[in-house]
Amino acid sequence: MIVMEELDTCEVPAVDPQRVRRVQAKMTGELAAQRLAEIFAALSDSTRLRIVEALALEELCVCDLSAALGLSQSGTSHHLRTLRNLRLVKHRRAGRLVYYALDDEHIQRLFAQGLEHVREEMPRSLRAANEPGRAAGLPSEDGAR
Amino acid sequence: MIVMEELDTCEVPAVDPQRVRRVQAKMTGELAAQRLAEIFAALSDSTRLRIVEALALEELCVCDLSAALGLSQSGTSHHLRTLRNLRLVKHRRAGRLVYYALDDEHIQRLFAQGLEHVREEMPRSLRAANEPGRAAGLPSEDGAR
DNA sequence: CCGACATATGAATAGATGCTCATATATGGA
DNA sequence: TCCATATATGAGCATCTATTCATATGTCGG
Numbered sequence: 141m142i143v144m145e146e147l148d149t150c151e152v153p154a155v156d157p158q159r160v161r162r163v164q165a166k167m168t169g170e171l172a173a174q175r176l177a178e179i180f181a182a183l184s185d186s187t188r189l190r191i192v193e194a195l196a197l198e199e200l201c202v203c204d205l206s207a208a209l210g211l212s213q214s215g216t217s218h219h220l221r222t223l224r225n226l227r228l229v230k231h232r233r234a235g236r237l238v239y240y241a242l243d244d245e246h247i248q249r250l251f252a253q254g255l256e257h258v259r260e261e262m263p264r265s266l267r268a269a270n271e272p273g274r275a276a277g278l279p280s281e282d283g284a285r
Numbered sequence: 286m287i288v289m290e291e292l293d294t295c296e297v298p299a300v301d302p303q304r305v306r307r308v309q310a311k312m313t314g315e316l317a318a319q320r321l322a323e324i325f326a327a328l329s330d331s332t333r334l335r336i337v338e339a340l341a342l343e344e345l346c347v348c349d350l351s352a353a354l355g356l357s358q359s360g361t362s363h364h365l366r367t368l369r370n371l372r373l374v375k376h377r378r379a380g381r382l383v384y385y386a387l388d389d390e391h392i393q394r395l396f397a398q399g400l401e402h403v404r405e406e407m408p409r410s411l412r413a414a415n416e417p418g419r420a421a422g423l424p425s426e427d428g429a430r
Numbered sequence: 431c432c433g434a435c436a437t438a439t440g441a442a443t444a445g446a447t448g449c450t451c452a453t454a455t456a457t458g459g460a
Numbered sequence: 461t462c463c464a465t466a467t468a469t470g471a472g473c474a475t476c477t478a479t480t481c482a483t484a485t486g487t488c489g490g
Contacts, residue, residue, distance in 0.1 A: 155348055155436095157352075159343065159345070159349055162343075163343065163349075167338060167353075170331065172403055172407065176334055177330055177334050179399055180326075181326075183325040184323075185447085186321075187448085189322050197308050197312075200308065202468095203465095204299050204308075207298070214450070214452095215448080217466095218449080219448090221469080236457045236465060237466065246402040249398055250399060255313065258317055259317075330478075358438095359479080359481080362438055365438095381435060381437075381487045382437085382487095
C-alpha cells in the first residue's frame with residue numbers, strides 16, 4: 141500500500157521482514173519516545189538525581205537544597221528549572237523563599253526503580269554510599285543557627 | 286566530629302540547618318547517584334529508547350532492528366554498545382547474525398513506568414503515536430521476501 | 431583461501447549540556 | 461523608596477554526545 145519506493149531507506153536488508161513488521165506495529169512511536177527521552181535526560185545527571193532524591197525525602201527551599209547537596213545557588217536554580225519545565229517538581233512561594241517538591245509519585249517511583257537496579261549491580265560498593273553525616277560542606281550540628 | 290572548618294563550602298546559608306542535616310543523613314550518596322545517572326543517560330536518547338522498546342517486544346538481530354526503526358547499521362551498533370556496556374541488553378550469536386534482547390526486566394519496568402507517566406501528560410498527542418504500519422522505510426508487506 | 435554478508439569500531443563533526451559569573455527579578459523590612 | 465535577601469536567568473566556556481563515513485573483525489559458502 142503505502143510508499144514502497146523507499147523500501148531500503150536505511151540500506152539495511154531485513155532478515156525477517158515479518159518480525160520487523162510485527163515489531164513496528166506495536167511500537168509506541170517517535171513522539172512518545174522523544175517525550176520520554178526528555179524525562180530520562182532530566183534524570184541522567186547525578187546532581188539532578190540527588191536533587192530529586194532530596195526532594196523525595198521532603199520539601200526544601202532552594203538554599204537548603206543547595207546547602208544539603210553542596211551546590212551553588214545558581215547551579216541549583218538552573219537544575220530546578222530543568223525539572224520544573226518537565227513538570228517533575230512543583231514549587232510554592234513562602235515569602236522570599238521558594239519551596240520545591242516532587243510533582244507526583246511517578247518520578248519517585250522511577251528513581252526508586254532505578255536505584256533498585258543499581259543496588260543489584262553494586263553489592264559492595266553500595267556500602268560506601270551513605271557517608272557519615274555530611275555529604276558536602278554542610279553545617280555540622282552547629283554550623284548556622 | 287568530622288571536618289567542620291568548611292561549613293559554608295557552597296556559600297549558601299541554610300535556612301533550616303536541621304532539615305538540611307536530616308536530608309543529608311538519608312541521602313544515598315554520590316556513588317549510587319552517578320551509577321544511576323549513567324543508566325538514565327542510556328535511556329535519555331529517543332533512538333535508544335525505541336531500541337529498548339523494540340527489544341522489549343522480542344529478540345532482534347541488528348539488521349532487523351535497524352530496519353524496524355529506520356536506522357543505519359553503524360548507528361544501531363553504536364547504540365547497542367552503549368546499552369551493552371551498561372548491561373541493559375544481552376546478545377547471542379547465531380552464525381553471522383547477533384541477536385539482542387533486554388538483559389532483565391528492570392529496564393523494561395523503567396521504560397514502562399516512564400511511558401505511563403508520559404501517557405498521563407499527553408492525552409491526545411499520544412493518539413498520533415502509533416502510526417499506520419510503517420515507522421521508517423520498512424519492507425511493506427512484500428518489500429523483501 | 432576468497433568473496434559476500436553481518437556486525438563492530440575509530441575518527442571527525444555538529445549540536446547539546448553543565449557549570450560559573452554577572453545580573454535581573456521579587457519579596458520583606460526600615 | 462532604598463537596602464538586604466532569595467531566587468531566576470542569560471552569556472560564555474569546556475565538555476560530552478549522536479551521527480556519519482570509513483574500515484576492521486568475524487562468519488559462512490564456495
